Amino acid sequence: MSLEECMERFIDKIVYKNDKEELRMASSASYIKNELSEKKFYHVNFRIIKNNETEYFQMKVVRAGEWERKHGIVLGFCSVDEETRKEMEQKNLLEDALKQANRASKAKSIFLSNMSHDIRTPMNAIVGFTTLASTHIDNKEQVEEYLNKIMTSGNHLLSLINDVLDMSRIESGKIRLEEKPCSLPEILHGLHNIVQADVHSKQLELYIDTIDVFDEDIYCDKLRLNQVLLNLLSNSIKYTSAGGSVSMRIVEKPGAPEGYANFEFYIKDNGIGMSEEFVKHIFEPFEREQNTTTSGVQGTGLGMAITKNIVDMMNGTINVTSEQGIGTEFFVSFTFRLYSGKKQPLTITELQDCRALVVDDDFNTCDSVSYMLGQIGMQAEWTLSGKEAVLRTHQAVMRGNDYRVYIVDWLLPDMNGVEVARRIKKETNGKVPIIVLTAYDWSDIEDEAREAGITAFCSKPLFLSELSNCLYSLIGTEKEAKKKEEKPKKLRTGRILLAEDIDLNQEIASTLLNEAGFCTEIADNGQIALDMLKKSEPGYYQLILMDIQMPVMNGYEATKAIRRLENKELASIPIIAMTANAFEEDKQEALKCGMNSHISKPIDIGNLFDTLDKILD
Numbered sequence: 001m002s003l004e005e006c007m008e009r010f011i012d013k014i015v016y017k018n019d020k021e022e023l024r025m026a027s028s029a030s031y032i033k034n035e036l037s038e039k040k041f042y043h044v045n046f047r048i049i050k051n052n053e054t055e056y057f058q059m060k061v062v063r064a065g066e067w068e069r070k071h072g073i074v075l076g077f078c079s080v081d082e083e084t085r086k087e088m089e090q091k092n093l094l095e096d097a098l099k100q101a102n103r104a105s106k107a108k109s110i111f112l113s114n115m116s117h118d119i120r121t122p123m124n125a126i127v128g129f130t131t132l133a134s135t136h137i138d139n140k141e142q143v144e145e146y147l148n149k150i151m152t153s154g155n156h157l158l159s160l161i162n163d164v165l166d167m168s169r170i171e172s173g174k175i176r177l178e179e180k181p182c183s184l185p186e187i188l189h190g191l192h193n194i195v196q197a198d199v200h201s202k203q204l205e206l207y208i209d210t211i212d213v214f215d216e217d218i219y220c221d222k223l224r225l226n227q228v229l230l231n232l233l234s235n236s237i238k239y240t241s242a243g244g245s246v247s248m249r250i251v252e253k254p255g256a257p258e259g260y261a262n263f264e265f266y267i268k269d270n271g272i273g274m275s276e277e278f279v280k281h282i283f284e285p286f287e288r289e290q291n292t293t294t295s296g297v298q299g300t301g302l303g304m305a306i307t308k309n310i311v312d313m314m315n316g317t318i319n320v321t322s323e324q325g326i327g328t329e330f331f332v333s334f335t336f337r338l339y340s341g342k343k344q345p346l347t348i349t350e351l352q353d354c355r356a357l358v359v360d361d362d363f364n365t366c367d368s369v370s371y372m373l374g375q376i377g378m379q380a381e382w383t384l385s386g387k388e389a390v391l392r393t394h395q396a397v398m399r400g401n402d403y404r405v406y407i408v409d410w411l412l413p414d415m416n417g418v419e420v421a422r423r424i425k426k427e428t429n430g431k432v433p434i435i436v437l438t439a440y441d442w443s444d445i446e447d448e449a450r451e452a453g454i455t456a457f458c459s460k461p462l463f464l465s466e467l468s469n470c471l472y473s474l475i476g477t478e479k480e481a482k483k484k485e486e487k488p489k490k491l492r493t494g495r496i497l498l499a500e501d502i503d504l505n506q507e508i509a510s511t512l513l514n515e516a517g518f519c520t521e522i523a524d525n526g527q528i529a530l531d532m533l534k535k536s537e538p539g540y541y542q543l544i545l546m547d548i549q550m551p552v553m554n555g556y557e558a559t560k561a562i563r564r565l566e567n568k569e570l571a572s573i574p575i576i577a578m579t580a581n582a583f584e585e586d587k588q589e590a591l592k593c594g595m596n597s598h599i600s601k602p603i604d605i606g607n608l609f610d611t612l613d614k615i616l617d
């Protein structure tokens with residue numbers, strides 16, 4: 001069988017169809033003779049089909065013997081599959097890298113063009129309004145208006161510069177997280193206050209609420225968490241037209257390791273949205289879907305890249321869904337370590353098993369607040385309608401099964417919270433506390449609300465600790481009012497020894513005690529307090545208020561020394577710790593060393609005198 005016949009059978013049987021003709025030509029006698037006349041060997045790559053899979057092979061043809069006298073050849077085949085695939089992979093990587101480099105170069109060019117426009121816009125305003133202010137220097141109102149516009153433009157210019165510097169620090173690895181104990185309610189209420197002016201100016205609806213968030217004290221970098229949430233919330237506000245809505249929902253999810261909690265943040269708007277193609281690149285530096293001359297929204301295109309980098313540094317995740325003309329939703333999740341300090345008890349004895357009614361048009365809010373009330377020990381019911389709330393109140397009063405507390409949303413679809421409160425007050429003769437729940441500044445309607453029967457206000461997002469504190473303050477107010485009716489003002493006399501090393505604290509405590517009727521003597525440290533007591537007669541001092549951290553001799557050492565005195569009457573004098581060491585372990589240490597009680601600073605006046613009355617009675 002000739003070489004050509006063998007090759008034809010080989011090609012026909014296993015060579016990949018698209019490579020057949022090339023290999024047939026490369027193995028023909030005329031082609032071989034022509035190629036080897038100029039060079040000692042040549043090769044050709046082709047593909048074969050093996051077990052229904054493609055594999056890369058190479059045919060190599062080499063001169064053999066004395067070519068000038070007799071044309072002999074050696075023809076061989078070998079697999080080059082692994083090497084070929086590696087080369088292809090490397091080539092693809094290089095092509096991708098080239099595409100990314102070209103894309104980054106183009107993006108940076110666009111970025112510089114946009115930045116040129118964006119920086120010149122506020123700079124133009126600053127220069128222009130400065131010129132106008134100087135030409136109208138005698139018109140105070142006009143100058144003030146120009147200065148306000150200069151300030152706004154200056155702040156915007158500063159935000160552009162800060163974005164560029166932040167991105168630079170992230171890329172150079174100079175940003176470090178600083179985890180400290182912080183309060184989730186404090187962060188979110190602060191965030192709400194920051195964006196409130198922009199929300200109001202654009203006439204947007206802003207909703208912020210929580211679902212099942214019971215772990216409020218966490219360890220995190222407060223500044224960076226605030227930056228992430230503010231970037232996302234500001235973006236939603238920026239790209240939502242007047243009359244639109246922006247919402248943020250915080251959810252605590254189960255499944256976190258012991259000592260940790262999972263938090264999810266959903267930021268949603270019904271703004272202009274983004275194209276599917278742009279969403280793929282939103283977290284890349286310098287990206288903006290439209291330049292500012294067409295969208296009217298200015299920025300560096302770095303905000304989302306910065307946000308993504310910070311989220312990654314905090315071991316979180318961030319995702320986005322969007323549709324043009326419909327809106328955008330960002331989803332961010334974090335796992336934070338929980339702060340292990342002492343928590344205030346949530347249950348309120350006076351409200352155990354009492355009924356409460358929650359009135360809000362959002363089911364999730366009703367469900368979440370009702371669950372919180374259950375944690376406090378109350379029996380919660382809810383309704384989505386203000387009219388139904390009034391009807392239920394009427395029925396409860398008729399049956400003698402009144403609600404103990406009402407929690408009413410300010411803005412309800414059928415009737416606002418103030419009107420609901422007014423009608424509930426009429427049904428109950430104004431005897432029941434009504435708390436209004438709102439995401440807005442209530443200062444403008446506070447007088448009207450108080451007149452309508454509203455007792456207190458709670459800001460959204462509402463947290464369990466805030467609800468508990470609000471209810472506790474209402475019950476405390478009722479109790480104080482009853483005490484004032486039942487008991488005349490208590491007359492206090494006697495001499496108290498105050499051991500305190502800080503002049504300002506000495507002045508505050510002695511003034512409070514003296515105005516209450518006590519006589520106060522001061523010791524600058526524990527050693528002086530011990531010496532003053534040893535020199536006194538039994539009964540001269542009724543009690544010692546003892547600071548803990550003092551020079552020479554601290555409060556613990558002084559108390560132990562007093563309890564060891566030979567004079568048993570002096571040794572048994574009541575001693576109360578009055579200190580900024582406010583943790584549970586500090587209280588236990590105070591009792592362990594022989595103190596009778598513990599009061600933390602800053603001083604709660606009611607607690608101070610209640611403790612004194614209890615010990616001195």
